[in-house]
Amino acid sequence: MHFASDNTAPVPPQILEAMIEANHGHTMPYGNDVTTTDVRDAIRIAFEAPEAEVYLVATGTAANALALACLCPPWATVYCHRNAHVEEDECGAPEFFTGGAKLTLVGGDHAKVDPDALARAIGFTARAGVHNVQRGAVTITNATEAGAVYSPAEVAAICAVARAADLPVHMDGARFANALVSAGCSPAEMTWKAGIDVLSFGGTKNGLMGVEAVVLFDPARAWEFELRRKRGGHLFSKHRYLSAQMAAYLKDDLWLKLAERANHAAARLSAGLAALPGATLLHPTQANAVFAAWPREGHRRAQKAGAQYYLWPMDQSLEGPGDQPLSARLVCSWCTTEDEIDAFLRLVEGGPAPAPVHVPG
Ligand SMILES: Cc1ncc(COP(=O)(O)O)c(C=O)c1O
Numbered sequence: 126m127h128f129a130s131d132n133t134a135p136v137p138p139q140i141l142e143a144m145i146e147a148n149h150g151h152t153m154p155y156g157n158d159v160t161t162t163d164v165r166d167a168i169r170i171a172f173e174a175p176e177a178e179v180y181l182v183a184t185g186t187a188a189n190a191l192a193l194a195c196l197c198p199p200w201a202t203v204y205c206h207r208n209a210h211v212e213e214d215e216c217g218a219p220e221f222f223t224g225g226a227k228l229t230l231v232g233g234d235h236a237k238v239d240p241d242a243l244a245r246a247i248g249f250t251a252r253a254g255v256h257n258v259q260r261g262a263v264t265i266t267n268a269t270e271a272g273a274v275y276s277p278a279e280v281a282a283i284c285a286v287a288r289a290a291d292l293p294v295h296m297d298g299a300r301f302a303n304a305l306v307s308a309g310c311s312p313a314e315m316t317w318k319a320g321i322d323v324l325s326f327g328g329t330k331n332g333l334m335g336v337e338a339v340v341l342f343d344p345a346r347a348w349e350f351e352l353r354r355k356r357g358g359h360l361f362s363k364h365r366y367l368s369a370q371m372a373a374y375l376k377d378d379l380w381l382k383l384a385e386r387a388n389h390a391a392a393r394l395s396a397g398l399a400a401l402p403g404a405t406l407l408h409p410t411q412a413n414a415v416f417a418a419w420p421r422e423g424h425r426r427a428q429k430a431g432a433q434y435y436l437w438p439m440d441q442s443l444e445g446p447g448d449q450p451l452s453a454r455l456v457c458s459w460c461t462t463e464d465e466i467d468a469f470l471r472l473v474e475g476g477p478a479p480a481p482v483h484v485p486g
């Protein structure tokens with residue numbers, strides 16, 4: 126019962142097989158291999174963006190921070206949701222890689238930036254001219270840190286506010302595939318057609334060993350990104366092992382199939398929890414994460430039986446009197462099974478613990 130994060134999931138066999146297949150002979154380094162060229166073209170086709178420039182890095186934090194560094198000067202600010210990953214979980218990487226830009230936090234339900242709140246925040250910035258940080262860029266996360274999904278229209282509304290202030294917009298797409306299959310739109314509709322300038326196109330949460338593609342829909346920023354990636358130590362010399370993963374991920378729409386499996390599992394888990402006495406959903410389940418609260422005893426039973434997930438916020442405690450509800454984040458991955466979901470739900474409800482799984486060897 127593994128719901129701590131999609132980061133805990135193994136790599137799909139197709140991806141490992143692709144890396145083994147790539148592991149023959151010699152090939153040019155630093156992205157000068159044929160597979161990287163093929164991946165770049167495949168992403169341009171998938172996004173209907175023939176002019177886009179595409180670069181692979183190994184972490185989502187690197188993708189976000191390097192992309193923002195190309196969009197926001199050191200003396201400016203990046204507008205993000207107050208619960209955005211770039212604010213809460215990147216240890217200051219965006220501030221570091223931009224050379225000191227600030228993050229201006231904006232509210233909104235389900236970790237979605239509210240367009241009106243964004244407009245107010247932008248209007249308040251630089252009100253005293255040289256004495257204030259300047260307006261820099263906007264970043265939104267899709268799927269969000271609360272498991273919600275922006276529709277293309279919602280993305281366009283954010284981008285319209287940004288464009289009115291002549292600001293570029295970045296999308297943290299660590300779970301882009303999950304958002305896309307949920308919204309039922311095309312990659313282009315979810316990004317550049319709605320006004321997104323740069324996308325962190327995630328692969329790691331959706332199964333890859335560690336590959337994220339930064340897609341710059343405006344190629345004018347490409348050379349700066351290349352320089353920042355190398356200067357930041359994020360240009361892989363044996364780049365073929367990144368591109369082999371991404372090539373396999375895109376082949377036959379594997380990326381969409383993996384995301385559909387994770388989202389389907391989350392929908393099952395969410396419906397099961399919502400039906401339990403005393404359990405409540407805290408956010409709509411629109412991608413692969415479920416945010417819910419249920420009585421403490423249910424948490425104790427589940428965690429005693431080995432279920433892995435985070436109380437969310439993490440500073441809650443299983444100890445203590447009474448049986449008041451505690452809230453949790455449950456993340457499903459491409460390999461979450463119906464059996465582990467059903468076993469978890471029985472534990473939360475108070476049923477028998479699942480039989481221990483015999484792991485041979
Ligand atoms: C929404 C979001 N963005 C970015 C990241 C950063 O990815 P990484 O941990 O690979 O740096 C994560 C991590 O899971 C994430 O959840």
Ligand SMILES: C[C@@H](O)[C@H](N)C(=O)O
Pocket residue numbers: 129130131132210214
């Ligand atoms: C850092 C932690 O939030 C990670 N990004 C996850 O989603 O599991």
